[in-house]
Amino acid sequence: MTVLALERQVLEREGFEVVTAPDGAVAVKLLRGQTFGLVLLDITMPGGVDGFAVARALREDDRHKRTPVVFISGRTDAEATREGFKAGGSMFLTKPFNAMQLARLVKSLVR
Secondary structure, X not given: OOHHHHHHHHHHHOOOOOOXXXXXXXXXXXXXXXXXXXXXXXXXXXXXXXXXHHXXXXXXXXXXXXXXXXXXXXOOOHHXXXXXXXXXXXXXXXXXXXXXXXXHHHXXXXX
């Protein structure tokens, strides 16, 4: 099971509506077309648009100025953290994570 599939399964089981994107470019299009209560992003995404670029695009949209953005990544270096917050990230969740951690984090940010 992919991390994306695991995230979806955990969050849907908790009653959240989940919209996923296969890559960063699609994520940007989705974010421009609707609003979300929370955005989870991996730093490394397929398609040439990384999570940092998605977060920056999100923050350019007035509808998403206050939307929480959580980066989920195996990268824990100071540079990634700094770049994530600079791009508009609210928090980081380090891979590997467990389902309970993810559910608790999302609940705390959305409700």
